[in-house]
Amino acid sequence: MSNTHALTRGLAGAAAAGLVIGLLVTAPAHAGEPSTGPAATSVADIDKGGAGQGRSVATSLLAAGPQITRSEVIRRAASWVGLGLDYSWNNTYQGYRTDCSGFASMAWRLGTPGLDTTSFVPGGVASWIGKSDLKPGDALLNDAAGAGGHIAIFAGWTDSSKTSYDAYEFTGSGVHHRKIPYPYFSGYGTFKPVRNNSIVDDAAGAGPDNVGIYRASTGEFHQRYDNGTLVKVPWGETGDLPVAANWDGGGPDNVGIFRPSTGEFHLRYDNGSIAKVSWGTSGDLPVSANWDGAGPDNLGIFRPSTGEFHLRMDNGSLTTIAWGESGDLPVAGNWDGGAAGNVGIFRPSTGEFHLRMDNGSLTKISWGTSGDLPVSANWDGAGPDNIGIFRPSTGEFHLRMDNGTLTKVSWGDTGDLPVSGNWDAGN
Structure with a gap:
């Protein structure tokens, strides 16, 4: 180990x-254990998808991100949950923009302040993969620009049916760790699996x-x-x-x-x-x-x-x-x-x-x-x-x-x- x-x-x-x-x-x-009944509706339940993004760092600086293990990606993503960070196109935390793509850039340990959703694949940082290839530390990406784009860090399937997955994402109401239907909630654009080219298995x-x-x-x-x-x-x-x-x-x-x-x-x-x-x-x-x-x-x-x-x-x-x-x-x-x-x-x-x-x-x-x-x-x-x-x-x-x-x-x-x-x- x-x-x-x-x-x-x-x-x-x-x-x-x-x-x-x-x-x-x-x-x-x-x-003390969780109820199996339906959870009460909260802001997090209804807040989904992107909420705009700040400007991306030059992709030429990030074409080869640093090697990172899958468990480190998940640990980094989890470290922003519960901090009360506000979504912003311009503000930063730990050097990274506090928006969806800045959060993903942080989890993947890319350069600050981070890429935007249009830049991960064209910039050579990530590549499209198939659903069956998904592993913890990969992501589901809608590569549209601005508020139309969004990215969620994949943490694992919730069950063998592979109809939903456990994920970390930054939406307008903050950083969430929650269950998401595959590939994403309907009505929020087209999401496809993507992998950081520098990620390695533990x-x-x-x-x-x-x-x-x-x-x-x-x-x-x-x-x-x-x-x-x-x-x-x-x-x-x-x-x-x-x-x-x-x-x-x-x-x-x-x-x-x-x-x-x-x-x-x-x-x-x-x-x-x-x-x-x-x-x-x-x-x-x-x-x-x-x-x-x-x-x-x-x-x-x-x-x-x-x-x-x-x-x-x-x-x-x-x-x-x-x-x-x-x-x-x-x-x-x-x-x-x-x-x-x-x-x-x-x-x-x-x-x-x-x-x-x-x-x-x-x-x-x-x-x-x-x-x-x-x-x-x-x-x-x-x-x-x-x-x-x-x-x-x-x-x-x-x-x-x-x-x-x-x-x-x-x-x-x-x-x-x-x-x-x-x-x-x-x-």
């Missing part, structure tokens, strides 16, 4: 909630992440592979708390345990060797992610008594982040698509995840209920990391995808603690 994709794995330290579950019995039930290991459990009664990790098979890894003993990430910076993700009795992490490497790291103390809950955005993943702890995360950097230094309070359960992931991983908490009393972005802002997501144990990883293999819960009462994972949909996976039993990672490196 590439380091750029394997930013935040495992994060099952949050499952240490098994030790504090007694604190949760009085919390009210909360129906390396093996950049596929979706997998669920797993740690069975304390046997000291075993039970990992679920992409094809549904089971792999058991003996590691740890009664009283240990599970954690997982890419400790050695290559190949599949690795398992580990936090031993409260000694305040040590015991991390297992690809070759089966062990690394011991002293970090934390009894009462702490383990967590992991790539806190500094480079090299292997890092470990950390959440200290419920102070509501603080204590994160260990590559050089062994400490970063402390105040986030959460007593009774919260820790989780971590790359919520905003930036280089570094982020912290978060699951609050059983409200059935909410409180996720911290790179800029310190808060995103709340209702998902789960009292008695659930939090987990996170990149379930759909694209865009930011996703949240989920393990429900011990049913032995099921309830995983939230980028578009807010629910995927259930039966894996584990009562008494197990959840963990996650890319166990099979996408193979």
Whole structure:
């Protein structure tokens, strides 16, 4: 797995909630998962298509864009969602025009301020492709000029019928991540699939992440592979708390345990060797992610008594982040698509995840209920990391995808603690 994709794995330290579950019995039930009924009409529901574009940068400067992976395109597109950017032909953000084509230029990491819809293909930056060729990071393009043109970044098919797709687009009401009928909403012109000529597929290991459990009664990790098979890894003993990430910076993700009795992490490497790291103390809950955005993943702890995360950097230094309070359960992931991983908490009393972005802002997501144990990883293999819960009462994972949909996976039993990672490196 590439380091750029394997930013935040495992994060099952949050499952240490098994030790504090007694604190949760009085919390009210909360129906945190999305309704299957129709959504209320919003501005985003009725705002579609282009809303005009600014002037394109000279295409001669962009005929060969920089190489970029599909997962990076999706991460970049997702990074503008929720920022409250206003559509403008003239204004810029991060150097790119805040219109549909400026947004696509940003996602593809082209030169600033970006091309317009008439220039992507004639300028040699992109080429027309067929519907069957579409992959995440490609786009649906209406190459008309001005307000008649529009472009949406393709993030994947919503189901096997291929009649609709998951996409990122900038319309007059802002940046949206939503389901779009193929090729686009009717009445907004002719849209065709297009591909950035410099895009490359992600390396093996950049596929979706997998669920797993740690069975304390046997000291075993039970990992679920992409094809549904089971792999058991003996590691740890009664009283240990599970954690997982890419400790050695290559190949599949690795398992580990936090031993409260000694305040040590015991991390297992690809070759089966062990690394011991002293970090934390009894009462702490383990967590992991790539806190500094480079090299292997890092470990950390959440200290419920102070509501603080204590994160260990590559050089062994400490970063402390105040986030959460007593009774919260820790989780971590790359919520905003930036280089570094982020912290978060699951609050059983409200059935909410409180996720911290790179800029310190808060995103709340209702998902789960009292008695659930939090987990996170990149379930759909694209865009930011996703949240989920393990429900011990049913032995099921309830995983939230980028578009807010629910995927259930039966894996584990009562008494197990959840963990996650890319166990099979996408193979």
